Amino acid sequence: MTDWMNWLVVAGVLVIAELFTGTFYLLMIAIGLGAGALAAVLGASGPTQTLVAAVVGLAATAVLHRSRFGRPARSEPTRDRNVNLDIGQRVVVPAWQNGQARVMYRGALWDVELGPGAIPEAGDYRIVEVLGNRLIVSNS
Numbered sequence: 827m828t829d830w831m832n833w834l835v836v837a838g839v840l841v842i843a844e845l846f847t848g849t850f851y852l853l854m855i856a857i858g859l860g861a862g863a864l865a866a867v868l869g870a871s872g873p874t875q876t877l878v879a880a881v882v883g884l885a886a887t888a889v890l891h892r893s894r895f896g897r898p899a900r901s902e903p904t905r906d907r908n909v910n911l912d913i914g915q916r917v918v919v920p921a922w923q924n925g926q927a928r929v930m931y932r933g934a935l936w937d938v939e940l941g942p943g944a945i946p947e948a949g950d951y952r953i954v955e956v957l958g959n960r961l962i963v964s965n966s
Contacts, residue, residue: 829875831929833863854890858883905955915953917963922946936961 827837844852862879867917870878907913912932919927919938925946927938940946941954941964951963 828866829872830863830866831868833859833879835876837863850890850895851887854886855883857886894919902955904957910956912953912956912961917951917953917961919948919951919963920950938963 837856840852840856840859844850844856858879858881861882862875865875865878885917893927903909905913912958915931917929917938919929921927922940925940928935929938930936937960938951939960939962941962944963944965947965949965951965953961955962956965
């Protein structure tokens with residue numbers, strides 16, 4: 827096998843590994859290895875191919891790290907809809923007592939508390955947070 831084929835085989839292995847891990851960093855390194863293959867096709871020496879692969883891989887990794895895809899959004903699990911599917915659901919509160927109420931939700935009684943800025947009026951509320959057996963709700 828020629829040098830460019832070796833570069834592409836290793837890049838392909840990294841792309842497959844990226845599919846299993848779900849991280850884009852391996853994909854960025856594979857792009858660098860593809861650049862090494864391109865350098866090999868253009869007739870560069872072995873050390874030059876390695877240098878090109880390293881520089882392109884590092885640059886691609888740095889660009890990814892600075893992008894929004896490089897850092898997952900940090901959110902509290904009690905407010906994250908991906909963790910708790912109750913977030914965003916609606917509940918009807920018939921009456922409030924000192925900023926608290928009890929409502930039937932999903933076939934069980936839940937304690938309900940007002941979230942910041944919510945007005946204690948009877949009506950429809952949106953769940954914004956779940957703390958144990960308490961639903962924190964908002965007017966919107």
